[in-house]
Amino acid sequence: MLKNIMIAALVATGSLFVVVTGQPALAEGKVHYLAIHVDDNDKAKMNIALNNAANVTEYYESKGETVKIEIVAYGPGLHMLREDTSPVKSRIAAMSLQHENLSFAACGNTLNGMAKKEGKAPKLVSEATVVTSGVVRLMELQEEGWAYVRP
Amino acid sequence: MLKNIMIAALVATGSLFVVVTGQPALAEGKVHYLAIHVDDNDKAKMNIALNNAANVTEYYESKGETVKIEIVAYGPGLHMLREDTSPVKSRIAAMSLQHENLSFAACGNTLNGMAKKEGKAPKLVSEATVVTSGVVRLMELQEEGWAYVRP
């Protein structure tokens, strides 16, 4: 998002007139970005995270804007994305089918820890993508200008 | 600080005319912005959020600087702003009188859900302002450069 401003600035610096807006998302085709952090093994929290994703999607769709949402699960929150233990598995499946803008990142560090403790790697729901580290993922997304909420 | 870099970049580019809009914090320098996220129905958490608001206000006032603070409540945290159930109602009233820089946003999505479940919309404390979606509000504030804490 900041990148876009800079690119705009770059393009514009060839000229004599530069306008920099503080909200590039709006300047640029209305794309918004949200990282949602889940690290509790708590069905209610997982459902709030999913409610948040649904509300945000609906809000921006109704405005004709776009939003990308990534739910990042780690620590005890990784259960959200485990095939065998997720209490919100069917809702994740339904929401993934309905919303292309929604993705799920599972922390590889947590997964390795669980595999070691349980003797084999737990299977994840098909919607999940494994990232090296959930907390690093949350950092990277924020470095790229994503908003962050931790329900 | 991004401001400084942007200004440095723009000055360095030799642009003859520059307009920077949309992010007062960056343009003015002595204004700070904080969004506080409340989504637990937990009196202790609500009081920590209010303590945070008081401490931040006092700190910047003592430095002769300005800070705007918005407490955004949604999900079970919306009880913080309900006339009938808020355990911190009188403290909100007192702090609002004392601190003009402090505002309270109530999530419209949560409110609609509660209205549906309870048969009528719960009344909110007079200090609350209803926003369409609490999580969207937290995104918007971050997009505008506000800091975020979730006590």
Added chain:
Amino acid sequence: MLKNIMIAALVATGSLFVVVTGQPALAEGKVHYLAIHVDDNDKAKMNIALNNAANVTEYYESKGETVKIEIVAYGPGLHMLREDTSPVKSRIAAMSLQHENLSFAACGNTLNGMAKKEGKAPKLVSEATVVTSGVVRLMELQEEGWAYVRP
């Protein structure tokens, strides 16, 4: 990423001499910044915060990059940094020795409150640095471009 863009911007603008101050991340590009917020008096949460710090450090070290991490403790979370009550005292000592990039900030406001209640100021672990206000510290770090997570 911002670094690359900034450098691209500066190179592209043909500036002969540019000084950018205030955010080493932008100037150097391979430095990352993470603030971790601890405000629960909960050993499991404190350990997740420490796990996060260890995983993030290991990740960036393996990439040949640098990361600075500050764990900011306030409210009930201040117990993490109290000499007499911290349940993770020895782990903090060990990690501090091992990781120069890791620091611990203790909220002065919370400390004053505890001192008043207990009749004397609690002693902190030697790794902790007292800041005026934990929440202000989290704001300042975000204003300087640090990512934020609240485990």
